[in-house]
Amino acid sequence: MSMVVRVIAPIGRDAELITGVLQQNGLAAEVCTDPLCLLRSEPVGPLLIAEEALDTKTIRILGEWTQRQAAWSDLPILILTGSGRETSRTHRLEFQRLPLGAPVLLERPIRTATLVSSVRAALRARQRQYEIRDSLLARDAALAELKQERETLQVVLDNSIVGVIIGNKNDGITYANQAILRLLGYTPDEVSAGRLGWDDINTPEYAEADRKAEEQMQISGIADSYHKELRAKDGRQIPFLVGATVIPSQGSEDVLESIAVFLTDMSLQKQAESALIQSEKLAAVGRLAASISHEINNPLEAVTNILYIVERNTRDEEAQRYIATAQAELQRVSQIVTHTLRFHRQATNPRAVTAKELLEPTLGLHHGKLSNAKILMYRCATAARGQSFVTRGMYGRS
Template identity: 30%
Template sequence: MAIEHTLLVLAPVGRDASLLETAFTQAGMAAEVVPNLSVASKAVSSGEVGALVIAAETLGDGGISQLRQAIQAQPHWSDVPLLLLLPGHAKATASAHLEALLQHLPSATLVERPIRPATLLSLARAALKSRMRQYEVRSAIEQRDKAAAKLVESEKLAAVGRLAASISHEINNPLESLTNLLYLAQQDANLSLETRGYLEAADKELARAAHITQQSLRFHRQSTRPQRLGAADLLAPVLAIYAGRLSNNHVRLITDFRDNTQVVCREGEIRQVLSNLVSNAIDAMRLGGVLQIYSHRAVHPTSGEPGLAILLSDTGHGMPDHVAQRIFEAFYTTKGINGTGLGLWISADIARKHGGSLQVRSRQAGNRAGTLFRLFLPCELSTSV
C-alpha cells in the first residue's frame, strides 16, 4: 500500500513499536515503524502519510518544536492525524508536558495507556478515514486548478485566433492594392528587361505574403472543402515556399514518395501542418544538414484503418526527453521570444481532427542526433471534421 495510506509508528521504548505494527497489520491496516522523530517529521511535512502514532516519551522540548514545525510545513490541504500515546503513570509529573502537547499540537488525539486494543484500532481507523477525506479534498483542488488553467489557456488561444484573423484581414487590403499597382507597372511598354524581372519577382513575393495571411485566416475560419490528395500534392507547394530557406541554410533535401496513396483531407490545414514541420526542421539545422521526407501506405496502430504516413527526418541537434514530451502543449516553446508555442499544438490538433496522429522521436546522441516526425492520415476523412 502507498505510504500516503500508511500508519507510521514511532515508539522507541521496548517492543511497543513492533507490537503496534503487528496489531495494525493484522487488523488490515498498513503500518510501518520509523526509526526516529526526524523521519516522522519529514513524512508529516510532506503530507505523504496516512497518520502518525507516536509515543509521548519521544517528545522532549525539542521534539515538540520539531513536530510543530513539520505540522506547519504541511501542504495547505493536509492535516495529518496524530495519535499521541501517553504514559499511564506519573500523571502529576507529566502534567506540564501534557499541557505543552495540547498547546502546540491542538489537532492531536491523546491516548492514555494502557489502552484496549479494540479502542486503539478504532481510533486508527477513524484517523485514516479522516485522512482519506483530505485526499479527496486534494483531488478536488487539483481538478479545479487544472480546469482553471485550461480555461485560461482556451481564452488565450481564442484571443490569439481573433488577433491573427484581425491582422490578416487588415494586411489583405494593402496587399491587394500593391498587387494592382504592380500589375499596372508591368503594363508599361518602356520597361527594361531588368526592371520587368524585378517587378515579376516582387509580384511572386507579394503572392507569398498573401498566401501567409490566408493561412492565418484559416486558423480562425472554416477550411475549404476536403479533397483527395497524395503526399506529393500536399508537399510540393510547401517545399516550393521553403526552397530559399533550405538553400540559405545549406540543408540538403531528400524526398521519396513510395506510392500513390491518397487521402481525403482539408488541403490548407494539412499543408499548414507540413509547413510547421519543415520550418522547425530548418530551424534545427542552422549549420546545415539533411532533411528527408518520405511517405508510404500505413495503417492506424489501434483501429487498423488504412491511411498514409508522411515522415520528416532532420539531422539537427535533437531534443531531450522532457522537451519532446511537451512540444505538443499549447504555448510551450523552446525558441524564447521568437516562438509562440502554437505551431505544433495546432498541428497535432489538425491531425486529430482528421482522425490521424502526429508523433515525434528525437535523440541528441553524437552523430545520430536529430528528430523524426510522423504524420498519419486515414484514407477517408472523419465525418466530424
C-alpha cells in the first residue's frame, strides 16, 4: 500500500524543503495547503505540520476528523515545534493540540536523519493500521459468511425429515432438530434447559447395539447404521434407523468429543412390512384352503356317485329320504368347496354379475349360522332387479 506524507508548513519554503528531503530518501511526500486535503485522499498517510500552521480553525478541523476515525485508525501527526524553551505560548499550544490525540513533537532545528527516521516510523505505524483494517474486514466478511452458512444449515436441519441429535456423555443432549422433537414430543426449550437427556429417550433393550456403535466410533469415528427404538415423551416406542459420527473437539484436549446421531423414522416401513407379512399369511391360507378344497373334491365325487348308485337300487321310501338329505348336504359341501377355490383363483377379467351371484355364495357359506339363528331365507322376484335373497329373522326383516 502506497501512502503519501502530507506536509503543511505555511511560512517560506519550509514545506518544499521538507518535501524534497523526504523524497530524496525514498519517501512519497507532497505539500498540503490546508488540512482539508486529508478528507480528499485514501489511504490517509501521516501528517507533518509546522507549529505555526496550528491555528484554532486547523486544530478544530483536524480534531473533528480525528474523532471520526474508525476504531482501527490512529492517524500519526508529527508537529515541528520551535525551540525547547517553554513559554506561555507553548503551554497554550499544547492545550490546543489536545484534540489531535498524541502527536509526535519534533523540535527545530531538526536533523535530516531524525526527520526521515520519525516519518518512516509514522509510515510503518500507519501501514500497520491499514493491515489491521484489512484483517478486520476479512474477519467481518468471514463472520458474515459463517453466519449465513449457519442460518442455512439451521433451516436445512429444522426442515429435514431426518432427525438429528448432538451431544456427549457429560453434557447430555445439546441440540435436537425439529424433526426428531416432533416425533418424540419434546420442545426446543426442554433441550436448551437441559431437561432432555439420553436416558429419557434410550431403551434398555438396545443397550448392546449402542455399545457396539460407541466402539466403532472410537476406532473409526463413525458407526454402521443399525435399527433401534427410542422412547417418546408419552411412552411410545418409535422405530428408527440410526447412524452416528464423532464431531472432533476444537482446542483443548480436555473437551469431550460430541457425537451427531442421525435418525430416520421407520414407522411407515414397519407398518408396510407388517401389512406385507399379513398379506403373505392370507395368501398362504388361501393356497392351503385351495389345496384342501381340491383334495376334498375327489372323495366328495366318490360319495356322490355311491349315493346315486344306492338311490337307483333302493325302493325303500325312508331310505330314499335319507339318501336325498345326504345328497343335499353333499351338494352344499360341494358349493362351499367351489367357493373356496374361487376365492383363491379369482378371475382377472371383469364381468357383469347379478345380486344373486354375489349373495348366493355368501349365504351358502353361512347357511348353518343362519339356520341356528332361526333366520329364514326365501326368494322374491322383482320386475326391475330380478331374483334376490331376502331374510327374515325372529325380530323382523334384517
